[in-house]
Amino acid sequence: xxxxxxxxxxxxxxxxxxxxxxxxxxxxxxxxxxxxxxxxxxxxxxxxxxxxxxxxxxxxxxxxxxxxxxxxxxxxxxxxxxxxxxxxxxxxxxxxxxxxxxxxxxxxxxxxxxxxxxxxxxxxxxxxxxxxxxxxxxxxxxxxxxxxxxxxxxxxxxxxxxxxxxxxxxxxxxxxxxxxxxxxxxxxxxxxxxxxxxxxxxxxxxxxxxxxxxxxxxxxxxxxxxxxxxxxxxxxxxxxxxxxxxxxxxxxxxxxxxxxxxxxxxxxxxxxxxxxxxxxxxxxxxxxxxxxxxxxxxxxxxxxxxxxxxxxxxxxxxxxxxxxxxxxxxxxxxxxxxxxxxx
Numbered sequence: 461x462x463x464x465x466x467x468x469x470x471x472x473x474x475x476x477x478x479x480x481x482x483x484x485x486x487x488x489x490x491x492x493x494x495x496x497x498x499x500x501x502x503x504x505x506x507x508x509x510x511x512x513x514x515x516x517x518x519x520x521x522x523x524x525x526x527x528x529x530x531x532x533x534x535x536x537x538x539x540x541x542x543x544x545x546x547x548x549x550x551x552x553x554x555x556x557x558x559x560x561x562x563x564x565x566x567x568x569x570x571x572x573x574x575x576x577x578x579x580x581x582x583x584x585x586x587x588x589x590x591x592x593x594x595x596x597x598x599x600x601x602x603x604x605x606x607x608x609x610x611x612x613x614x615x616x617x618x619x620x621x622x623x624x625x626x627x628x629x630x631x632x633x634x635x636x637x638x639x640x641x642x643x644x645x646x647x648x649x650x651x652x653x654x655x656x657x658x659x660x661x662x663x664x665x666x667x668x669x670x671x672x673x674x675x676x677x678x679x680x681x682x683x684x685x686x687x688x689x690x691x692x693x694x695x696x697x698x699x700x701x702x703x704x705x706x707x708x709x710x711x712x713x714x715x716x717x718x719x720x721x722x723x724x725x726x727x728x729x730x731x732x733x734x735x736x737x738x739x740x741x742x743x744x745x746x747x748x749x750x751x752x753x754x755x756x757x758x759x760x761x762x763x764x765x766x767x768x769x770x771x772x773x774x775x776x777x778x779x780x781x782x783x784x785x786x787x788x789x790x791x792x793x794x795x796x797x798x799x800x801x802x803x
Contacts, residue, residue: 463738466729469518471551471701471712472509474533475500475525480554481591484654487524488591492715495755496524501704503532503539505724510543513728517544520699522551522575523712528558534565541569549574551712552622554590555598563601566617567608575620575648576602581635588628588658602643619645625666625675626658633669651677651688685768687761689713693744693772700732708732709755710740716758746771 476496481488501521510516519540521527527549530536540547552575566574578598580586586595602619609615621640623633633649640647652658655676660666666675674680677688695701695711703709706724708731721734731737740756742748744765756762765771 463741464733465697466515467698467700467732468515469520469699470516470723470728470732471520471523471695471699472501472506473523473525473702473704474521474527474536475530476523476704477525477529478554479526479529479557480593482589483591484589484652484657485524486715492524495715495717496703496709497705499704500525500530500532501536503535505704505706506532506536507539509724509728510539510545516728518546518548518572518699520548520550520712522549522553523701524715526554526556528553528555528562533562537565537569537571547571549617550620551575552577554593555601556593557597558601560604563604564608567605567612567614570614571617573616573618573620574605575622576645577622577624578636579622579624579626580629581632581639585629585632589624589626599639599643602645606644619643620648621645623647623649624652625649625660625670626652627661628658630660630662630666630669633666651675651680653677681764686770687764690761690765690772693756693761693765694774696737696741696744697774700737702728702731706731708734708737710737713759713761714755717755719755744772745774 473496476487476492477498477500478487486492527533537547547569549571550573555574555576576598577590578586578595579589580595583595587593605617605619621636623629623636625633637647649670655678660675663675667673674683680688692711692713701709701712701714702723703718706722707718708721708723709718719734719736719740721731721737723731736754739748739751740754743750743754743756744762746769750757750766
């Protein structure tokens, strides 16, 4: 087929369950239930997926739930290590409830990155959005990971401190940045999805603190004529989202409906190149009219693209080749930085 793609990276939900109740999250509201449901990735399914797709090199495990609520996470990480498949949790973890042996496995089996959601520098501030969360427990778990990194002599996982900026936490930006540095974490501020929840009180001060020209997503859209998260749409080509039960969701943003294919029962290549996925990719490029049965039509990112006639632009073949070459060099470097033993 003309739009047939092969991928070396996928996004695979390890757990769609979460113990926190963040106000703007569709997991909290239950909005994810019809399309995603509440469940965890089974080790047997993970193993079968890797065994059937030897070309896979990277898997992102985090999305709408908390990966550490998956009771089979340790064997999943171990098998990925054995198959030389890199594991990422770059979409986000809350790191509230996790046993030390699981944290050790994260280090022992070479997880590449953990993006820790920490929207504050104190319990009082953090818990306003991360409802039910325990700030000190998260910090202690970060320290435990750092101790295991020292024990195994590795720099992985890379730790990121993700700070969604709200009106109630903007005063703690500097404090959080300093604590992140102390914990050897990269500080990553992020603009909120929901401009109506706890809007910024001092946007000019936040603008100066972050060094950004836009401090809300509405400002970004007005300035650039596209959605702040439009890059998410590239996932339909580069790293398609698969649900814990194998259903194809396309991208990490989609919780409205699946694409009618299953990577576990039909095979990964066939599932990510289903007719609906091909139509969706054509829609995002502006080459196909919107169709109601495609989940993208429900997404505000696509609606903005359609309204502004500013469609997704994919890299050229030369740019794709250069990116693959860069990734190959990066993988070679990573081979030499992996922990030498898992004993």
